[in-house]
Amino acid sequence: MTRSWWGWGNVEETVAGAELGALLARVRMLAPGDLTGHEPPDIPALGLPAPRVSAPAALAGLCSADPADRAGHAHGKAFRDVVRNLHGDLRQVPDLVARPRRERDLVDLLDWCARDGIAAIAYGGGSSVVGGIEPRFDDDRAAVTIDLGRLDRVLEIDPVSRAARIQAGVFGPHLEDQLRPYGLTLRHFPQSFEFSTLGGWLATRAGGHYATLRTHIDDMVESMRVVTPSGTSESRRLPGSGAGPSPDRLFLGSEGTLGVITEAWMRLEERPRWRARASVHFADYAAAVRATRAIAQSGLHPANCRLLDTAEALINAGVAVEGGVLMLGFESADHPVSTSLDRAGELCRDQGGEIIAGEESAGDTWRSSFLRMPYQRDALARHSVIVETFETACTWDRFESLHHAVMQAAREAVRKVTGADGVVTCRFTHVYPDGPAPYFGVYAPGRWGSTVAQWDEIKAAVSEAIAHNGGTITHHHAVGRDHRPWYDVQRPDPFAAALTAAKAALDPAGILNPGVLLPPR
Amino acid sequence: MTRSWWGWGNVEETVAGAELGALLARVRMLAPGDLTGHEPPDIPALGLPAPRVSAPAALAGLCSADPADRAGHAHGKAFRDVVRNLHGDLRQVPDLVARPRRERDLVDLLDWCARDGIAAIAYGGGSSVVGGIEPRFDDDRAAVTIDLGRLDRVLEIDPVSRAARIQAGVFGPHLEDQLRPYGLTLRHFPQSFEFSTLGGWLATRAGGHYATLRTHIDDMVESMRVVTPSGTSESRRLPGSGAGPSPDRLFLGSEGTLGVITEAWMRLEERPRWRARASVHFADYAAAVRATRAIAQSGLHPANCRLLDTAEALINAGVAVEGGVLMLGFESADHPVSTSLDRAGELCRDQGGEIIAGEESAGDTWRSSFLRMPYQRDALARHSVIVETFETACTWDRFESLHHAVMQAAREAVRKVTGADGVVTCRFTHVYPDGPAPYFGVYAPGRWGSTVAQWDEIKAAVSEAIAHNGGTITHHHAVGRDHRPWYDVQRPDPFAAALTAAKAALDPAGILNPGVLLPPR
Numbered sequence A, B: 001m002t003r004s005w006w007g008w009g010n011v012e013e014t015v016a017g018a019e020l021g022a023l024l025a026r027v028r029m030l031a032p033g034d035l036t037g038h039e040p041p042d043i044p045a046l047g048l049p050a051p052r053v054s055a056p057a058a059l060a061g062l063c064s065a066d067p068a069d070r071a072g073h074a075h076g077k078a079f080r081d082v083v084r085n086l087h088g089d090l091r092q093v094p095d096l097v098a099r100p101r102r103e104r105d106l107v108d109l110l111d112w113c114a115r116d117g118i119a120a121i122a123y124g125g126g127s128s129v130v131g132g133i134e135p136r137f138d139d140d141r142a143a144v145t146i147d148l149g150r151l152d153r154v155l156e157i158d159p160v161s162r163a164a165r166i167q168a169g170v171f172g173p174h175l176e177d178q179l180r181p182y183g184l185t186l187r188h189f190p191q192s193f194e195f196s197t198l199g200g201w202l203a204t205r206a207g208g209h210y211a212t213l214r215t216h217i218d219d220m221v222e223s224m225r226v227v228t229p230s231g232t233s234e235s236r237r238l239p240g241s242g243a244g245p246s247p248d249r250l251f252l253g254s255e256g257t258l259g260v261i262t263e264a265w266m267r268l269e270e271r272p273r274w275r276a277r278a279s280v281h282f283a284d285y286a287a288a289v290r291a292t293r294a295i296a297q298s299g300l301h302p303a304n305c306r307l308l309d310t311a312e313a314l315i316n317a318g319v320a321v322e323g324g325v326l327m328l329g330f331e332s333a334d335h336p337v338s339t340s341l342d343r344a345g346e347l348c349r350d351q352g353g354e355i356i357a358g359e360e361s362a363g364d365t366w367r368s369s370f371l372r373m374p375y376q377r378d379a380l381a382r383h384s385v386i387v388e389t390f391e392t393a394c395t396w397d398r399f400e401s402l403h404h405a406v407m408q409a410a411r412e413a414v415r416k417v418t419g420a421d422g423v424v425t426c427r428f429t430h431v432y433p434d435g436p437a438p439y440f441g442v443y444a445p446g447r448w449g450s451t452v453a454q455w456d457e458i459k460a461a462v463s464e465a466i467a468h469n470g471g472t473i474t475h476h477h478a479v480g481r482d483h484r485p486w487y488d489v490q491r492p493d494p495f496a497a498a499l500t501a502a503k504a505a506l507d508p509a510g511i512l513n514p515g516v517l518l519p520p521r
Helices: A017-030 A067-072 A079-086 A101-114 A172-182 A198-204 A248-250 A284-295 A310-317 A336-349 A361-382 A397-416 A453-468 A485-492 A493-506 B019-029 B065-071 B079-086 B104-116 B172-183 B198-204 B247-251 B284-296 B310-317 B338-349 B362-382 B397-416 B453-469 B484-488 B493-507
Strands: A096-097 A121-124 A144-147 A154-158 A163-167 A220-230 A231-234 A258-267 A272-281 A306-308 A324-332 A354-356 A385-391 A423-432 A437-444 B096-098 B118-124 B143-147 B154-158 B163-167 B221-226 B231-234 B258-266 B274-283 B304-308 B322-330 B354-356 B383-392 B424-430 B434-444
Touching: A017 A361, A017 B338, A067 A154, A067 B310, A079 A361, A079 A385, A079 A453, A101 A121, A101 A144, A101 A220, A101 A258, A101 B284, A121 A258, A121 B019, A154 A172, A198 A258, A198 A284, A220 B143, A231 B453, A231 B493, A248 B118, A248 B247, A248 B493, A272 A284, A272 A361, A284 A306, A284 A336, A284 A423, A284 A437, A284 B304, A306 B221, A310 A324, A310 A361, A310 A423, A310 A437, A324 A336, A324 B484, A336 A354, A336 A485, A336 B118, A361 A385, A385 A453, A397 A423, A397 A437, A397 A453, A437 A453, A453 A485, A453 B118, A493 B231, A493 B247, B019 B065, B019 B362, B065 B096, B079 B383, B079 B453, B096 B284, B104 B118, B104 B143, B104 B258, B118 B258, B154 B172, B154 B434, B198 B453, B274 B284, B274 B338, B284 B304, B284 B322, B284 B338, B284 B424, B284 B434, B304 B310, B310 B322, B310 B424, B310 B434, B362 B383, B362 B453, B383 B397, B383 B453, B397 B434, B434 B453
Parallel strands: A096 A144, A121 A144, B096 B143, B118 B143
Antiparallel strands: A154 A163, A163 A258, A220 A231, A220 A258, A272 A324, A272 A354, A306 A324, A306 A423, A385 A437, A423 A437, B154 B163, B163 B258, B221 B231, B221 B258, B274 B322, B274 B354, B304 B322, B304 B424, B383 B434, B424 B434
């Protein structure tokens, strides 16, 4: 398999042939427009500028100036990243890509960057959708992207406590491969699972498999090891502690601005043996939301509790319903879970839900579609379609107004920038006793050469709607550079002052991912 | 009811008469020594020094220089606090006790303290057992203790999301009283429940009712409002978020050093309707630990999962067993929980446990004893008995060695300082998939006039044993001033630098609870 430099995943899995034809035919119905295909540029045609720095001799062997490396590490994998790549719009690329083989190499790389004022961007799988790993600065400082891919091993397993010490650069599948012989799993499966790393999940507070309880990776962390320009921070392995503010919680979500995570002790579990799942159809969306809330507040703790609205159900699960489809799943390594599913079913019936007994095809369709989505997004991006997602979380009391405002803002913005109606969908990725995490999808016909600007305008409109209706600018996609304007408003000012001071203490030269979370210095 | 200035709780609930006689008789068997009783001094006899500062006119109405107020706010409620009070040893007392009526008053008080370099100590229920609210400094700076008791209201209830906006100074019972009409509860019941406040729980990351899942108050926080000398920080009400490092997690556990918590939106739940509980007897402690671990890793999420060792079971639950007693409880507002209890029972039988069907008396005895413990501790302190607890958490793989080392260190230290054997007990207060939170009790005959020094020597020995065996210096008792030496070692140095910088940004004059968590400036 060959990783695509410009788009999602592996080149060999690109949407093509009959799959592409069918996809375009579906899109033609939903969002008719000019669907001419465009090819990505060749790397030599990009004409990348020469690197502005060269590594000291001792570090030269770790660093690559190969244009394919530099182009492949220039952007994340958001729609706007892929489209800019398709246009050969790589205004800012890392000068070098460094691949430390061990922690000592990383310390030396950071020392060099601090000494010479070079920006250092920690890079895991590069699947950021928020400009989190892009060397985009207002000034012309040089940048070294530090790809942690060589730090990819499970170093230690504690089967009694069910935990493992794991290097940060390991990708999802390789991580699970190393745990499987022990019958254990981290069970963290974000959509990017195949193309993202443990360190990236931790640095961005990724959201994973579970719809309830352990939604973010945060709760699976026992301890972390973080290299900062001011020294290496290692917390003690503890199942729980109340000794001052949690050190780990400062680094979780720090997105490469406070240090580079090199290892973590992660909580594991046994692979599940019991599973139960069902789809529930609703004729009324408000009733579906009430049922989902009842389940979220029941203490039943479903592993999956994904409410798809009608558009989402139709497009991605192939189900036509009036109100929505709730996909429910329970699982356990210890005990049967059918009683829990039965009780959740009752809560759905209380709200008029129709349980589709034994019917798993909608869920299966949705799951395979889920993993195919980023590839389809790339194919559509090449055909001038605007395809992107955004997500938030809010309390239940505010969901109806937030949902209404966001859907309206998205539709109005789509109409304004494209002249067409497009499609806006909503699903819940995670649910909490006090609120859901809604995830929105936008599909609209764009204008080749303008789809980034068009999307940016839609994104600004929906972000304002989220901010004004009590949502968070991100539930699990992180802040990066693209969410900064809304994050800056959401974040309490005294906390911003504290975070700025903490960064100055850990990164006095201001080299770590400048512009992410905080203004660059 | 009248609060005791020198000891736990209410004067009217002091252990006396037949209860005292029986208690002393039991102690005489376990730890024979001189059991002469000593009376607490009268407040006038303390001869408190005159306050070194007086409040500006605008704040004078909020401030009290009453000796009873000042003496009552001088110490927390640890054994060493109570004994020092009994000896009239109040070397450092607050100059004034301030009681803000509203947040604006608090802002003004902090402004005054910052201007005049007066230490400001936020005070909730004053139940600290780690010197957390004591004006103990190396220099002679003046101190104002800010008692938040007037900020005691539930301001808003959101029954849809099940959350409430609550003022920080509310005590446990008054908080639950205000939630009860809505059928909701915070369900956070630390041992100090009656005499501690929401703000104190948040500032110290208190441990509460649940043995699993929501063990610390941290996980029940939706948002917090914190007044700092650099401005007021208020986070957005969110069920979950991934927008940078969590602002709330910086203030949780900050113990009054970064700001004063004035309000929080807290997650509530419906009052439980279904309950199931049982006691399980084990002939072998290691087997009991294995069974407890199996339950902690099962995903059954018991509300109670308290393993008492033989000494703890005998003294506080009145049960004589060879290995230990596991007290199990499940509860739910939504569904029956007997299946969960049955499965937990199976896991216990797998390890040789004997389920005492329908037998609840051990649990009941233990619970009433639990609430009586602090009063009994005071009675024993007056009779020269050393009675104190300490707690930690560690991963399961390390528990056996930690337990062995701590028990041995405690017994050796007791023997060294008292010449007698004393009694050391262990129970689990909370359990996690990756480890337990063991809680130890020490009972030994002391020497009147020396019991604080004797205890301090025992405490140092067990703290060393905890630190050397991978435990935390505190699971839920906080750091305060007394745990500083071991906290300083446990806390990663770069995180200490970040925390110091954050404090300097929020509290530039260094007035907030100097000496707690960090060295005073």
